[in-house]
Amino acid sequence: MRIDLHCHSTASDGTDTPAELVRNAAAAGLDVVALTDHDTTRGYAEAIAALPAGLTLVTGAELSCRIDGVSLHMLAYLFDPEEPTLLAERELVRDDRVPRARGMVAKLQELGVPVTWEQVARIAGDGSVGRPHVATALVELGVVPSVSDAFTPDWLADGGRAYVEKHETDPFEAIRLVKAAGGVTVFAHPGASKRGRTVPESAIVEMAAAGLDGIEVDHMDHDPDIRARLRGLAAELGLLTTGASDYHGSRKTVALGEYTTDPEVYGEITRRATGAFPVPGAGGA
DSSP: OOEEEEEOOTTTTOSSOHHHHHHHHHHTTOSEEEEOOBTOOTTHHHHHHTOOTTOEEEEEEEEEEEETTEEEEEEEESOOTTOHHHHHHHHHHHHTHHHHHHHHHHHHHHTTOOOOHHHHHHHHTTSOOOHHHHHHHHHHTTSSSSSGGGSSTTTTSTTOTTOOOOOOBOHHHHHHHHHHTTOEEEEOSTTOGGGSOOOOHHHHHHHHHTTOOEEEEEOTTOOHHHHHHHHHHHHHHTOEEEEOOOBOGGGSSOOTTSSOOOHHHHHHHHHHOOSOOOEEOOOOO
């Protein structure tokens, strides 16, 4: 089985619609794909309706969190999307994305960049607006050559010249909320230092004690040394280890299925989840 447990659609900051994402996942030879848009579940219905036969969909989300001034992302799988407390927290985070993006546009304008809110809103479309949309605007304007080049201290990296904070959930609260909604939590790309500051291993130890299920080890932003260190830490703490592409369509160079999760780990995730179940494809439109 080929299993990719971290993918984005136009419901947040990917460039594939949810329907295109599942069709492309099947074409890439995947058996299981997870839809994990940022702080939203809006893509579920479209993805399920288009799900090809032979492909299983894992519903999820990537939750925006912060601890001790450091941003991090928590992958949540197979939770009940209608559970009211977790739903309210996702909406709180998502609603803060627009004023945050407007603030980044204002800072960029102060730096002499001719970006406009209308441009960023056009790029975001119906998705939850975020830094990748602002980064895409910088690419369109020729300010940076690629989206990843916008995530530097000069521009949009944490603490960068045009960075603006948003409401983010305490990760311990995120773990509690997801578990209460019947879901499973995996700390996304914990060693991705090129994105900015990362949390110390001591924080991962504390999260494991609070009920964290796993950490994402095999990821494009982790070099071999980081992967080895994280795998060793996971073994010490009894955490599951996953791998995934963090696919964003054309917004990133990584391909669907470039990194994958072991089938036994996937099986354990589905065994632990009680809020929702993987959806087998029935041959969607």
